[in-house]
Amino acid sequence: MTAVSVEQYKAALGRFASGVTVLTVRDELDDHGITVTAFASVSLEPPLVLACVAQASYLHEVLMRQDHWVVSVLAVGQRSIATRFSETGRPSARLLLADVPHRRGSRTQALIIEDGMAALECGTEQRVAAGDHTLLIGRVLDVAYVADRGAPLLHVTGSYTTSMTPREVSRRSTGDPWSD
DSSP, X not given: OXXXXXXXXXXXXHTSOEEOXXXXXXXXXXXXXXXXXXXXXXETTTTEEEEEEETTSHHHXXXXXXXXXXXXXXXXXXXXXXXXXXXXXXXXXXXXXTTSOEEEOTTTOOEEESSSSEEEEEEEEEEEEETTEEEEEEEEEEXXXXXXXXXXXXXXTTEEESOOOOOOOOTTSOSOTTXX
């Protein structure tokens, strides 16, 4: 059997649309956060979610020490927030949210981004090393809010989008309506 190349793997999974979330955590020094597109529901009883965090990130170090965190599910108008939290060398989450409505979670003290689709306060139940990431399985301690209207921000083929309509295919393209 031949190994799957990184390029093939990324191309295939890039076709899987996912919602965009920001995971925030507070430690004794500061507030931290990162954009996470690998997020899913795990269980209803008890209410569990899963978030995948790269082991090479500083946030990973913080999440190995801190058991409480927040996942804010972003809405279509929050693309700039997703971009801010995905950049390398980003400053404190407090600074990244200075011009954005936010508050502290009552259960976690982590930052909750307002005006998104939903926000969940979580407590780590389990950490599972998986390749170059760690799967954080968190018990939902509180649902901070759920929007009654709006649409989620999506991530597909390496970029943020607000719809799943493929781009027009030009005569010079490879024929793949999803490629750049």
